[in-house]
Amino acid sequence: MDAVRPLLILAGAFCLGSAAAAQDAAAPSRDALTIGITQYPSTFHPNIENMAAKSYVLGFVRRPLTAWDADWRLTCLACETLPSLDNGLAERETTPDGKPGIRVTYRLRGDLRWGDGTPVSAEDLRFAWEAGREFATGFGPAEFYRSAYELIVVDPRTVTLRFDRVTFEYASAGDFQPLPARIERARWEADPRTYRTRTAYDTETANPGLWNGPYRIAAVQPGASVTLERNAEWRGPAPAFRRITVRTVESTPALEAQLLAGQIDMVAGELGLPIEQAIALERRTGGRFRFAYKPGLIYEHLDVMLDNPILADRRVRQALLMATDRAQITARLFDNRQPIAHSGVSPLDPMHDPEVRQWPFDPARAAALLDEAGWRRGPDGIRRNAAGERLALELMTTAGNRSREQVQQVLQGMWRAAGIETRIRNEPPRVFFGETLSRRRFQGLALFAWISAPEGVPRSTLHSDEIPRAERNFSGQNYGGFRNAEMDALIEALPLELDPERRRPMWRRLQAIYAEELPALPLWFRADAHVWPPWLEGVRPTGHLNPSSLWVEAWRVRDAAAR
Template identity: 80%
Template sequence: MIAKNYVLGFARRPLTAYGADWRLTCLTCETLPSIENGLAVLETTPEGKPGIRVTYRLREGLRWGDGTPVSAEDLRFAWEAGRDPATGFGPAEFYRSAYELIVVDQRTVTLRLDRVTFEYASMADFQPLPAHIERARWEADPRSYRTRTAYDTETTNPALWNGPYRITAVQPGSSVTLERNPAWNGTAPGFRRITIRAVENTPALEAQLLAGQVDMVAGELGLPLEQAIALERRAGTRFRFHYHPGLIYEHLELRHDHPALGDIRVRQALLLATDRAQISERLFAGRQPVAHSAVNPLDAMFDPEVRQWPFDLARARALLDDAGWTPGPDGIRRNAAGERLSLEFMTTAGNRAREQVQQVLQGMWRAAGVETRIRNEPPRVFFAETLSRRRFQGLAMFAWISAPESVPRTTLHSDEIPREDRNWSGQNYGGYRNAEMDVLTHTLPEELDATRRREMWRRLQAIYAEELPSIPLWFRADAHVWPTWLDGVRPTGHLNVSTLWAEEWRAR
């Protein structure tokens, strides 16, 4: 998913994004709506609820790569496709809330939202889609649109791209080539062509960098931190290294309908048996702080008093005893029916750091009497199929990336559990359910007062730290490796990738 966003940042642009300064800005719109400038107006919905209407005007001169103007009809199509549950768009909360889109003129739309939220001006990933290319495909069969879209079947069609670059070649599993988009009317890009290579094995990625086969390694999804640190010691003068902390949360997703993991005592025992501080120190030179909830200390809404779970093997064993899992003759615990406490453990194959962490966790948990069976998959399979369709059976290690003060409804609300009848939209892959968390993740965005919102955030973090819908590991720092001749790359440290400003990249 990060790779997809990274590539699309060169070639496609949303309405709004958070910049490197963590402030919301317009990308394809002219002005951010606000109550003060009149582009946001409080109103009552047809159902009598508090609502808001926000108006966006597209920048003048925006064109798709075939010269067709980017218009309000492209926003209307994106909204209609997103609103249809059969389409199966990922985070569907926005499309449920935006109950009406009004085309004001060729470049202007007004969205009516059935909720007043503190982030009403942020359109997240909502962006124009080329209606003249995509609408007929969607209308033919919304349910199969995700596999029939021209973005998959005609990726090099210039009409799909409205950014400073357009995709001109794709070698599946190998590379994507981008070239300047002649229809782009913004700042002229500094490079005629950029090729992005997909290297799923991080040692091979380092070897290609040293051999000059690649010029830079993107921090958003490149070398693990400890590998970059070691490389800097050996070859620091050849490259520029930048370590950027951010809102990147490494964790263990859990199947809550698993007979063992559905027990809060087992989840707490796994966390107590995990010496995260030692792992961070030994593998990451202490640069990745231990996470105590899903909220990063860099975020303004982080609660420094949130409950912490320090490493305590004795307490972990006691919790497992209390949960009815007693040690067997080989040290692996069993329940009253004689079933072993054995968990499948998955992550992205080829990521050396994660595979090292897996081995360490496997040993730590075995000391508590928990057996793990490692089964990894290539990222394209792991994310596109196994997670999104909830096919993993126990534990899955990966990272979430968020924007500043991003309410985690899509990962924690029970209505976001992917289901076949919704074409697997939603990102609550573990199937976590908690009525109070549902209320918090739904109502927290509606609180406009930051002080009251902070108290709600405190409660959300308290529930998370107690119930452990996922097992928090640490907050990642991205390692960016650039050639000495490159300027203009601005890491953000959050969900919106640096390539959204790729037209600013320059050679010295």
Template identity: 55%
Template sequence: MRRLFAALALTMVLIRPAAAKDELVIGITQFPATLNPSIESMLAKTYVLAFAHRPITAYDASWHLTCLLCETVPTLENGQAKVEQLPGGKKGIAVTYTLRADAKWGDGHPITSEDVVFSWQVGRHPQSGVASAELFRRISTVTVKDARSFILHIDRVTFDYNAINDLRLLPAHIERPRFDGAAAEYRNRTAYDQDSTNPGLYNGPYRIAQVVQGSHVVLEPNAQWSGRKPAFKRIVVKAVENTASLEANLLSGDIDMIAGELGLPLEQALAFEKRNGARFAVVTKPSLTYEHLDLNLGSPILAERNLRQALLLGLDRESLTKQLFDGRQPVAHSMVPPLDWVHATDIAPYKFDPAKAAALLDESGWKRGPGGIRVNAKGDKLSLELVTTAGNRSRELVAQVLQAQWRKLGIDLRLRTEPPRVLFGETVTKRKFPHMAMFAWYSAPENVPHSTLHSDAIPKAENSWSGQNYTGYANPAMDRLIESIETELDRTKRKALWRELQALYAADLPALPLYFKADAFILPKALKGLVPTGHQDPSPYWVENWRWE
């Protein structure tokens, strides 16, 4: 309720509309490790590039697949996708896309089928180091019909055959000389990092005009953009890795808003709203974001499934979410969020059961030793290390709760933090964390976890650290389920397969589920048109609709 004094004061002043604003400064908690659209999978990069670099297709805020660079989403029904016979009696699918006639790179060079072919060649090269190579490997050939139309020949018929969100276009006229003959070095030679302000790298409403490493990225309107004219003459995305400092920057006016995709933890945002709700609009959006602990299964300790199960049974996650998040971020029992239609509700959850956890540890040979810490027959202590992002107050609190709860079980947990660009650019990507890494996966609707759970997606030096299976999980049964889900077109049958996958995930626990997050957008009340999506395709994909009113 507003105070009476404020209400009376309104009658005493002339109310004027907020002045138009030319510059918008946005705060996020991470700085990108790279700006190349295909290399690394950091959300900070996805967010920054969303202002300047559009994919061919994306999911909108209603979770519908839509065209951003193409004219029409191809489907079997409209005839732009056709099942085709492959050698050996298998079936594939040929999907025809037509690029928008007005699509151009920021240097005026048209976006063409040549860019599609080049981007596919980079993506499928075994040494290019792209984050998710699966889509590129499945596209067996690309047939160029003309400068704007092309056919992707995919080696299987999948339910999401027309969603090519991961096929991020690279400008062939700029990047090809850096890639040809030096694929293994491409990630270190890309113009996106060596010549970041080159306008020819971008095709969205904005282009990157300045990059100050570790600090901020400046975006200015792209003169070649033919869509709706964006409202701001300058957007600055500023990285403030400490969430308390991020809040202070907002209150001091150094930034205008905090992005929900990569901003304040929910509990901090709710507390902020109580204090500052009159000045800012706080919009919370339940999302497909999965907070968890990736486990390095190459560790001899964590390789044993009983121990992984004991770790989860020893966590009181219900109390954790109630105490820290007021129960607004539900406990995760698998990696599939409850918002997703394939979420299985009948998988037996790991409820807090310290007695059962202790029994499993005893059974695995970890007995209570001096000081209460468990030791094995060799005298090795049950000591683990957890690494997470520095400056994130929520994760620091969660890590401390985990440490205290596992201590009661006789498990020693050491905590370590790293700057996000180090954690995601090096430690996690190259599987350098010894035991556990706490972070979140931001998913698309019905996102098949091929890149995170299939054995062919384990990053290693031989594939230039391509893939997102950072745990090193390899289970033929999981591989078969993933492949079956991808090729099952019948929704009822596919949902049954999804249930099997979630049951296997719960049994094997390659990662420890914590909770599903809600995004908190802290916006100036004059900013209109920003619509949270709740999934991995972020709100700046539609920045041309943002207005200051």
């Protein structure tokens, strides 16, 4: 069925007259959908590692407690009511050590079932909390589990979490979500440190009891595809498709070719074609596909390995940025659709500071900084220090992403002009994210994107306590190893201020430190290109960390009469 259906679609695209009419009439009977993405998850465990490919796939098969919707509003998915101080599901209190705290109560939806028919219960939340509190497990973000010092099971569907601080994010459960205790607890209790290699999510991925969304994972082909089938125990609105196949094509030209050949029906914007490739495709194909370009909180940047003595010098980081003509790159490669970034906070975020320091393209100033840092041009144009060592840096990204590989080539040329030698080394995304970054094995610069929530405090990426290390099983996302006491203090203080206007100067200072210290080199804020078949409707791109797949039950096959 999967191998035949794309051929039928391709054939239909070239039929005229009565054949086309027959295809339109048959369109509502479509019961399968094939989606192309550019990455394959390094794990399917919901609480281990943050990777966009995993979030997208799990959006079809799991329901977290809360999520940000396409209108950027926090909403309940697995819970009945979003907690608030007004409705009494959140209450201020004093912690046992006399500090201001808060208790937050979540009541699970009564119709939520795991795929084997077992109700999702408070015990599943208790297990997730206990596993997260044991830092050797490697769950992230660690700060959530540290702050949630007690979980009380109120009844089989209700839990109360007690936090040791009151934050403006108190209603958001973030990545905290239920895990099927009857399947996972024994595996975890055997040894929390090795649990991540023995979890059923990766050893028995097709076990229906792991999934509670509209779909369940029915089969995986490692590195290639994930097959989803309807979850018979789902009690929400019925999803339109009997089967969804999420196919990984790490080469973006190959992904486009499969779309044109009818081997896939759509390309997910969250992990799809670079914007310039999609624009060119739209110009060539006319109305064959529907295109949507969604700007969002997607920060393309260069993570910097600050343990590298060359990059530990702030002057070198500043010089690298001033030797980069980002305006030219965005104009030539991205049709000026991706605004230049000056910090990690997007102009679309309510806390963006438009006055933050900017580093314009300035080759002369870059050269002066490198001279000041002790890097002088050699006879071959490459700079060397007093010991004769070359100014050479490794530059990595996700292999097969044509856009990023083009950016690498441009950066290599621009930096060569500044006397900096660049060695390009790329890896498949599942290796790059699952091993190289998470275990801090990169040596120089790493090109990728962070995706955040509205006003998302960047603790995991900037706080010194979030530098991945063995004793926490490499949780945390401060891959570069940034350490700054004032930044740590701001990140700790920001969530405690409930008044948005009082948070604003704190956000302004955070961005100022970022722009001065450059723990990462800001490039631009991405717009995602979504490519859909004309018969698919109901997909709503979000532009933030919660993917459109979380609302797959709203996706529908367009009625032929409405075409």
